[in-house]
Amino acid sequence: MRAMAEQLVFYGSYPFVRHALVVGVLIALCSSLLGVILVLKRFSFLGDGLSHVAFGAMSLAAVLGLTDDMPLTLGITILCAVFLLRSGPNAKIKGDAAIAMLSVGALAIGYLLMNLFSASVNLSGDVCSTLFGSTSILTLSQREVWMCAGLSLVVVLFYLLFYHKIFALTFDEDFAKTTGIYVEAYHLLIAVIIAVVIVLAMQLVGSLLISALILFPAISAMRVFRNFRAVTICAAVLSVICALGGMLLSILIGTPVGSTIVMVDLLVFLAFSAIEYVRGGALR
Amino acid sequence: MAQLICQNLAIGYEGRPVLQELNFEVCAGDYLCIVGENGSGKSTLMKTILGLQHPFSGSVQMGDGLKKNEIGYLPQQTSLQKDFPASVQEIVLSGCQGRCGLRPFYHKAEKQRAADAMEKLQISHLAKRCYRMLSGGQQQRVLLARALCATKKMLLLDEPVSGLDPNVSMQLYELIQKLHKEDGVTILMISHDMEAAMTYATHILHLGRQQFFGPKTVYQQEFPQAFLGAGSKGGGVR
Numbered sequence: 036m037r038a039m040a041e042q043l044v045f046y047g048s049y050p051f052v053r054h055a056l057v058v059g060v061l062i063a064l065c066s067s068l069l070g071v072i073l074v075l076k077r078f079s080f081l082g083d084g085l086s087h088v089a090f091g092a093m094s095l096a097a098v099l100g101l102t103d104d105m106p107l108t109l110g111i112t113i114l115c116a117v118f119l120l121r122s123g124p125n126a127k128i129k130g131d132a133a134i135a136m137l138s139v140g141a142l143a144i145g146y147l148l149m150n151l152f153s154a155s156v157n158l159s160g161d162v163c164s165t166l167f168g169s170t171s172i173l174t175l176s177q178r179e180v181w182m183c184a185g186l187s188l189v190v191v192l193f194y195l196l197f198y199h200k201i202f203a204l205t206f207d208e209d210f211a212k213t214t215g216i217y218v219e220a221y222h223l224l225i226a227v228i229i230a231v232v233i234v235l236a237m238q239l240v241g242s243l244l245i246s247a248l249i250l251f252p253a254i255s256a257m258r259v260f261r262n263f264r265a266v267t268i269c270a271a272v273l274s275v276i277c278a279l280g281g282m283l284l285s286i287l288i289g290t291p292v293g294s295t296i297v298m299v300d301l302l303v304f305l306a307f308s309a310i311e312y313v314r315g316g317a318l319r
Numbered sequence: 320m321a322q323l324i325c326q327n328l329a330i331g332y333e334g335r336p337v338l339q340e341l342n343f344e345v346c347a348g349d350y351l352c353i354v355g356e357n358g359s360g361k362s363t364l365m366k367t368i369l370g371l372q373h374p375f376s377g378s379v380q381m382g383d384g385l386k387k388n389e390i391g392y393l394p395q396q397t398s399l400q401k402d403f404p405a406s407v408q409e410i411v412l413s414g415c416q417g418r419c420g421l422r423p424f425y426h427k428a429e430k431q432r433a434a435d436a437m438e439k440l441q442i443s444h445l446a447k448r449c450y451r452m453l454s455g456g457q458q459q460r461v462l463l464a465r466a467l468c469a470t471k472k473m474l475l476l477d478e479p480v481s482g483l484d485p486n487v488s489m490q491l492y493e494l495i496q497k498l499h500k501e502d503g504v505t506i507l508m509i510s511h512d513m514e515a516a517m518t519y520a521t522h523i524l525h526l527g528r529q530q531f532f533g534p535k536t537v538y539q540q541e542f543p544q545a546f547l548g549a550g551s552k553g554g555g556v557r
Contacts, residue, residue: 075403077399198423199424206400207400207413212370214416260404263409
């Protein structure tokens with residue numbers, strides 16, 4: 036126990052580890068907030084699809100030799116998010132297919148580009164770390180940390196300020212429209228924010244595991260809580276705890292950051308499902 | 320002056336017209352039942368009135384001080400709502416959203432309004448309960464209370480009793496009747512239930528091959544065939 040604590044203190048003395056922890060927590064917080072909307076709106080796949088798009092865009096940026104891939108990746112992902120969310124509600128099946136198509140398409144293009152043009156010697160290592168985000172979070176620069184912090188703050192602020200509108204529009208879009216909420220504008224905003232969060236989250240867990248970060252806290256919270264506010268708060272808290280726990284664990288036992296966080300999320304989900312089951316049994 | 324005037328309205332969906340040359344007016348205090356077969360455009364008409372979709376031609380006008388966002392709407396339930404984690408209070412309060420504009424939080428007045436609406440629909444004791452755990456009749460009351468938060472003037476109800484058993488339907492009809500009589504709320508209701516339409520409505524709008532709009536009594540004389548099945552429960556228009 037003592038040795039573990041010492042090891043944590045030792046790692047904590049490095050600024051890049053502290054940065055990673057801060058950024059990880061912020062990203063987890065944002066993605067769980069969005070997750071609540073996405074799960075309830077039946078857009079769970081959107082996160083997955085967009086993360087693959089972001090992977091494709093990142094490869095493109097690498098091939099073009101851009102030193103800063105963030106603007107290009109963000110731009111492409113935002114465009115795709117807007118496109119997918121617009122076609123979503125009116126054409127259910129078409130929307131599903133569109134997400135799947137875009138998702139695998141972007142993945143294939145990304146890998147192809149990396150294969151054809153990559154100057155790196157360790158191609159499979161590069162691909163693997165983009166997909167599973169193994170070490171990238173530990174190599175964040177000061178600037179990236181500030182950017183992550185700033186964008187996260189914007190997301191949280193948006194969520195707080197528009198909380199009631201988000202509820203109204205998630206619960207019943209048509210009714211929200213009749214009360215005079217500009218539903219399309221909010222959809223657009225939400226699409227942009229989803230894209231931002233996904234590009235941020237890629238740094239933490241890699242593009243294949245982002246959905247887990249978005250979905251698990253929300254779904255776990257819904258197992259146990261029965262109103263929107265409690266679900267939102269619980270999802271946020273869970274996500275932060277899981278991300279922090281996962282990151283510390285990965286430092287201690289030397290596992291990849293992304294998959295460790297997702298494992299913790301999964302365990303919490305199982306625990307919450309068990310709570311629901313036990314409570315349900317008691318009610319019956 | 321009428322609260323709602325539809326002139327030469329042509330509506331439909333996906334570019335396909337379902338209704339043409341539709342003319343009718345609704346005045347304050349009317350209770351209009353919209354009847355007709357499935358696919359005759361009842362729901363489309365309601366969506367057009369609410370501004371959720373645009374008419375192909377013609378116009379929907381509000382008058383008598385009624386504003387576009389002052390129509391309370393009771394939609395048919397969506398599958399999405401069946402497992403939505405939300406408390407009754409949260410849902411009813413969301414009806415006040417139109418009053419908030421860009422203000423992020425609710426004022427006391429809005430919370431009071433929500434409380435009054437719940438009181439009126441006898442669901443105050445359910446305020447903290449989860450919406451999806453309620454019975455069908457209770458859920459409809461919650462949505463009705465939400466609609467009341469949006470307006471005191473006009474309610475649009477899209478098949479409010481579908482899926483409810485006869486007893487609960489009856490109670491809901493009585494509640495709606497109370498809102499109409501005591502609070503003077505104008506009611507527009509889509510219904511398959513001819514018997515109820517005849518009992519409560521003041522005016523009938525019949526859509527389909529033959530269109531009719533006018534007071535209930537005239538409708539009874541001109542459309543006797545509509546009542547052939549009305550003796551039995553749920554006898555629709557043939």
